[in-house]
Amino acid sequence: MIRVAVVGAGVVGLSTALCIKSQHPSLSVTIIANRFLDATTSDGAGGLFRPDQRFIGGVEPSVLKDWCQTSFDHFNNLIFSNIAAEAGVSQVSGYQLFNDSRPDPSYKDIVYNFRYLTKEELTIFPDHYKYGYFCTTFYVETRKYMKYLTKLLNEKQVPFIKKKIHSFEELVENYDIVVNCIGYGAKDVCHDNLIRPIRGQMIRVRAPWIKHFYYTDDNCYMIPNTDTIVLGGTRQLDDENTTVDLNDKDGIWQRCLRLCPSLAQAEILWDWAGLRPNREPIRVETETIKYGNKQLLIVHNYGHGGNGISLSWGTAIDAARRFSSLLNGINNQDKQLTSKL
Amino acid sequence: MSKNTNYRIIIVGAGIIGLTTACTLLKEYASIENLQLTIISETFSPNTTGDISAGFWEPYGLDLNDQRILDWAHYTYDIFMAEYYSTKAGQAGVIQLTSYRLKTQDNQQTSNDDNFLKLPFLPIVRHFRVLDNREIGLFDHLGPVIGFVMSSVAVEVRQYLPQLQRFLEQDSRVKFITKKVCALKDLKDQADVVINCSGLGAKDLVDDRTVRPARGQIIRIHAPWIKSMYCFESKDEGMGYIIPQSDCVVLGGTFQLNDSNTIPMENDTNHIRHICSKILPALEFAKDAQEQVGFRPYRDDGVRLEHERTVDGIDVVHCYGHSGAGVTLSWGCAKHVSEIVKTLLPVGEKQPTELPEHEQLWRLIP
Numbered sequence: 173m174i175r176v177a178v179v180g181a182g183v184v185g186l187s188t189a190l191c192i193k194s195q196h197p198s199l200s201v202t203i204i205a206n207r208f209l210d211a212t213t214s215d216g217a218g219g220l221f222r223p224d225q226r227f228i229g230g231v232e233p234s235v236l237k238d239w240c241q242t243s244f245d246h247f248n249n250l251i252f253s254n255i256a257a258e259a260g261v262s263q264v265s266g267y268q269l270f271n272d273s274r275p276d277p278s279y280k281d282i283v284y285n286f287r288y289l290t291k292e293e294l295t296i297f298p299d300h301y302k303y304g305y306f307c308t309t310f311y312v313e314t315r316k317y318m319k320y321l322t323k324l325l326n327e328k329q330v331p332f333i334k335k336k337i338h339s340f341e342e343l344v345e346n347y348d349i350v351v352n353c354i355g356y357g358a359k360d361v362c363h364d365n366l367i368r369p370i371r372g373q374m375i376r377v378r379a380p381w382i383k384h385f386y387y388t389d390d391n392c393y394m395i396p397n398t399d400t401i402v403l404g405g406t407r408q409l410d411d412e413n414t415t416v417d418l419n420d421k422d423g424i425w426q427r428c429l430r431l432c433p434s435l436a437q438a439e440i441l442w443d444w445a446g447l448r449p450n451r452e453p454i455r456v457e458t459e460t461i462k463y464g465n466k467q468l469l470i471v472h473n474y475g476h477g478g479n480g481i482s483l484s485w486g487t488a489i490d491a492a493r494r495f496s497s498l499l500n501g502i503n504n505q506d507k508q509l510t511s512k513l
Numbered sequence: 514m515s516k517n518t519n520y521r522i523i524i525v526g527a528g529i530i531g532l533t534t535a536c537t538l539l540k541e542y543a544s545i546e547n548l549q550l551t552i553i554s555e556t557f558s559p560n561t562t563g564d565i566s567a568g569f570w571e572p573y574g575l576d577l578n579d580q581r582i583l584d585w586a587h588y589t590y591d592i593f594m595a596e597y598y599s600t601k602a603g604q605a606g607v608i609q610l611t612s613y614r615l616k617t618q619d620n621q622q623t624s625n626d627d628n629f630l631k632l633p634f635l636p637i638v639r640h641f642r643v644l645d646n647r648e649i650g651l652f653d654h655l656g657p658v659i660g661f662v663m664s665s666v667a668v669e670v671r672q673y674l675p676q677l678q679r680f681l682e683q684d685s686r687v688k689f690i691t692k693k694v695c696a697l698k699d700l701k702d703q704a705d706v707v708i709n710c711s712g713l714g715a716k717d718l719v720d721d722r723t724v725r726p727a728r729g730q731i732i733r734i735h736a737p738w739i740k741s742m743y744c745f746e747s748k749d750e751g752m753g754y755i756i757p758q759s760d761c762v763v764l765g766g767t768f769q770l771n772d773s774n775t776i777p778m779e780n781d782t783n784h785i786r787h788i789c790s791k792i793l794p795a796l797e798f799a800k801d802a803q804e805q806v807g808f809r810p811y812r813d814d815g816v817r818l819e820h821e822r823t824v825d826g827i828d829v830v831h832c833y834g835h836s837g838a839g840v841t842l843s844w845g846c847a848k849h850v851s852e853i854v855k856t857l858l859p860v861g862e863k864q865p866t867e868l869p870e871h872e873q874l875w876r877l878i879p
Contacts (some may be wrong), residue, residue: 383610
C-alpha cells in the first residue's frame with residue numbers, strides 16, 4: 173500500500189493534499205508540518221488574486237496561464253457558492269496607480285472589468301498619477317480559507333502530524349511518496365539555492381468603509397479582507413528578519429495614508445512580517461531520491477513567492493497530475509513484476 | 514424692492530435634505546454675521562427617513578429624463594466621491610462601492626434591455642462598463658441576464674447626519690429646535706425665508722395631497738465579506754439589492770406605494786432573502802438579520818423645488834418629494850435652494866478659496 177506524506181501545511185500544502193486525496197480517496201495521505209494555520213507564512217498574505225508574469229520569473233507563459241486560470245476558476249466558483257463566507261472568498265474591485273508606462277499585467281484577461289482609468293478618473297486620487305487601471309478580482313482571506321481546507325481534509329480523514337523535517341531521509345522508512353510543499357524551508361531541507369526570501373511586512377487595520385483594493389508602485393497597497401484591511405508593504409530580497417520593524421511600519425502607514433487619508437480613523441489591529449518563498453521558476457516537478465537501497469519519490473510544489481494564495485489551486489492541480497503519473501508508474505511496475513512471475 | 518437687513522432663515526426638517534441645505538446656506542452666507550439659521554424638526558438622526566436607508570447613490574423612483582434630477586444628482590455624486598477620498602470617509606460613513614446592476618434579458622422587447630444599458634444617469638458615474646459575455650457568465654446562476662458595473666457611493670445617513678449636526682452646532686448663528694411645525698403661517702413673524710424640507714410631512718404641512726409614502730422594507734445582516742453592491746431585476750420575482758455598509762449589509766427591497774404599514778412583513782422578508790440569496794448564495798447562512806421599514810417621500814410630479822410666496826405673505830422655498838433619491842439629490846438640491854434664497858436675501862460675492870467644494874460645505878469637527 174502506497175503511503176504519501178505531504179510536507180508543509182501552508183495554503184499550498186493543504187491545497188495539494190486536498191487535490192491528491194480527492195482524486196485518490198483510498199490512498200493513505202498524511203500532512204507533516206512544523207507550523208499550522210496562523211503560524212504559517214500564508215497567514216500574513218493579503219490574499220488578492222493578481223499573479224503577474226512580470227514578477228513570476230522562469231515559468232513558461234502557457235504553464236503560468238494554466239495555473240492562473242485554474243486557480244481563478246476555482247475561487248470564482250466559491251464566490252458564488254453558498255460557502256463563500258466560510259471559505260473567506262469574495263469579489264473585490266480596485267485600482268493600480270502608477271507613473272511609469274509598463275506592459276499590461278498578464279492577468280488582465282483572466283480577471284474581470286479590466287480597464288485603464290481615464291485622465292478624469294485619475295484626478296479623483298489625492299496624489300497625482302499618470303496611469304491607472306481598475307479591475308474586479310477576488311480576495312482570499314487566508315485564515316478562513318485555511319480553516320476551510322483543513323475542515324475538508326479532516327472530513328477525508330487526513331491526519332496532521334506536527335514535526336519539523338530536516339531531511340527527507342527521515343521519511344523514507346514510513347512513506348513512499350513525498351509531496352514537498354515546504355516553502356522557504358526548501359533552502360535547508362532540499363539544499364535549494366534558487367529559493368530566496370523576499371521579506372514582507374504589513375499592518376492589519378479595521379477600516380470597514382473601505383471596500384476596494386489599491387496598489388501604487390511604491391510598495392504601497394491596501395487589500396480588504398472580511399473584517400480587516402491589509403496595509404503593505406515591503407519587498408526586501410534576501411532579508412530573513414521575521415520580526416516587525418518599526419521603520420518599515422511607519423513607512424507603510426505614511427504611504428497608505430497619502431493614498432487614502434481617511435485611514436487616519438482606522439483602528440490598528442496587528443503587525444506581521446514574513447518571508448515570501450521566492451523561486452525562479454516556481455518548482456512543480458517530480459524527483460527521485462535514493463537513500464541507500466531505498467528510494468523516495470518526490471513531487472515538488474514550492475517557491476510561489478508572493479503568489480502563494482493566487483496560484484495555490486492551479487499548482488496543486490498540476491502537482492496532483494504529476495502525482496497521479498508517478499502512481500501509475502508504480503502500479504505499472506508492480507503489474508509488470510507480477511506478470512513476470 | 515425693500516432692503517432686507519435681516520437674515521432669518523428657518524429650515525423645517527432635519528433629515529438629509531434639511532441639513533445639507535443648512536450647510537450650504539452657511540457657506541453662501543459666510544460673510545453675514547447677523548445670519549440666524551434655525552432648524553426646526555420633529556425628528557433628528559437616527560429617527561429621520563434617511564437613517565433607515567442604505568444611502569446608496571442612484572436616482573431611483575423618479576423620472577430619469579428630468580434634467581434637473583440629473584444635474585442635482587451629478588453635483589451630489591461628485592461631492593460624495595471627493596469626500597470618500599478625504600479624511601471624512603470613516604467617521605461620516607461615506608463608502609465607495611463597485612456596483613453591479615443586473616437585469617433578466619428581455620427577449621421580447623430588446624428596447625427594454627437597450628434602455629437599461631443606457632440609463633440617463635450613467636454619464637455621471639465613474640467606471641461605467643457594460644458587462645461583456647465572459648463577465649456576464651459570472652451570473653449564469655441568475656439565468657440569461659444583461660448588466661453593467663459602475664462606481665457609486667453609499668452614505669450611511671446614521672453617521673453622516675450627526676457629523677453635519679456637529680458642524681452646524683459649532684456655528685453660533687445656528688439654532689436647533691425639536692418641535693413639530695403644524696402650519697407654516699405659525700413661523701410668519703420669526704423668519705424672512707422658510708425652507709420646507711419636511712419630506713413626507715409636507716402632505717399635512719402644506720396640504721400636498723400628491724405626496725405619498727412608498728414603503729421600503731430592508732434587512733440589515735452581518736455579511737462583511739461582501740465588498741460590492743449588487744442589484745438584480747428579475748423577470749418574475751421582482752427586484753433585490755445587496756448594499757454593503759461599514760457595519761452590516763443591507764438587503765432589499767420593496768417599493769409599496771401608499772402603504773404605511775410600519776411592521777416588517779414576513780412576505781417581504783422572504784422575498785428579499787430569496788432574491789438576494791439567488792445573487793449571492795452564501796447569504797443564505799448570514800446571521801443577525803434585523804428587519805426595518807421606512808417610507809420614501811414619493812411625490813406624483815417629482816421633486817418640488819421652487820419658491821412660493823404664500824397667501825400669508827411668507828417667502829417659502831419648497832424642497833421635498835425626493836422619493837428614493839434623498840441622499841442622491843441632497844447636495845444638488847441644497848445648492849439650488851440656496852440660489853433661490855440668494856434672490857430673496859441678497860449676499861455679496863464670496864471670498865475666493867482654494868478649499869475643495871466639499872470642504873467648503875462642511876468639515877469634520879474633532
